[in-house]
Amino acid sequence: MPREFTPKVVTANDLLRGDVIYQTATGWSRSLADAEVLTDEAVAGLREIDASQQTDHVVGVYLADVKLVDGTPEPDHFREDFRARGPSNYAHGKQEAGTHV
Template identity: 35%
Template sequence: MKALTGNRLVDGEVVFWRNGQWAERFADADLFADDDPAAEAAEAHAKNQPTVIVEPYLIDLVQSDGLWAPLSYRERIRALGPTNLNHGKQAEGGAAIEALLHAHGAARSTGRIDLIKRK
C-alpha cells in the first residue's frame, strides 16, 4: 500500500492526499494499492500544484495494529509531528496514532528514494 504526502507551501505542514485535497492527518489519507494507477495520477496532479504543495511523493506503508502506517521511520516522524510526545499530532492520541507509534520497519520509501535520485 502507498499514500501520497508532501509539505504545504504556506506553512510547511506535512499533508496527505485525500479525495483530491490535502489533509493534515495521516489517518485521513487515501491509501493506494502498490500497482494502482490512481496513485500515480494523484502524484502527477499534486506535482502540478507548485503554489500549494512542495515535493509530493508516494510513501510505502506497512500494517501496524490492524491499521496502516508508513514503513520508514522518517515518514512516521513526519506523520506524528515532533518527536516530543507532548506536542504535535501525536499528542492527540487515538488508534491511528498508536498504530504509527508501534509500526516497525526502517526502509526508505521508494518514492523518497526516487525523489533523491532526481536531484
Template identity: 60%
Template structure:
C-alpha cells in the same frame, strides 16, 4: 524484473505552513496521515502523484511514501515517515502538540 508494488500514500509539505500533508481520496490535503488515500495500485499511484504535482500553489515536493493499512487508516512503515506524522522527539512541537485538539 519489477519488484512487487507496496502500498503508498502521496505526501508533501504545505507551501505556506511547511507542514507535512497527505493527499486524501477526495483530493484534499490533510495534516493527518490516517486520513490519506492508501494506494494499492502502481498505475493509480503515478496518476495521484501527477495530480499532486499539479498543485504547486498548495504543496511542495510531493512524493510517494510507503504505507500500510492500519486500524484508523494508512500508517507509516519507515521511521522517517513516522516522524513526519508526529514532529521532533526533543520538544512537543509540530503535529504531536496539536494532537490533543483533534
C-alpha cells in the same frame, strides 16, 4: 525482477505552513489516517502527478510506503514515522533540557 507494488500515500509539505500533508480522495489532510491509500501502481503514479502540479499549495510531493493496521494507514519507514509526528522544531527532549550536542 521488479519489486511488488506496496500500498502508498501521496505526501508533501504545505507550501505556506511547511508542515506535512497527505492527499485524500477530495483534497489534503494533516492526518495520515485521512490519506487515500493507493494499491494500484498506475493510479498512484497519476495521483502523484496530479499532486505535483498543485504548485500553489504543495511542495516536495512523493509517494510514501504505508502499511495498513486495522484499515488505517501507518508509516512503513522511520522517515515517514518521524514526518507524521509533526515538526521537530518544538522544544522537547534535548531542546527542552537546554543541552546541545
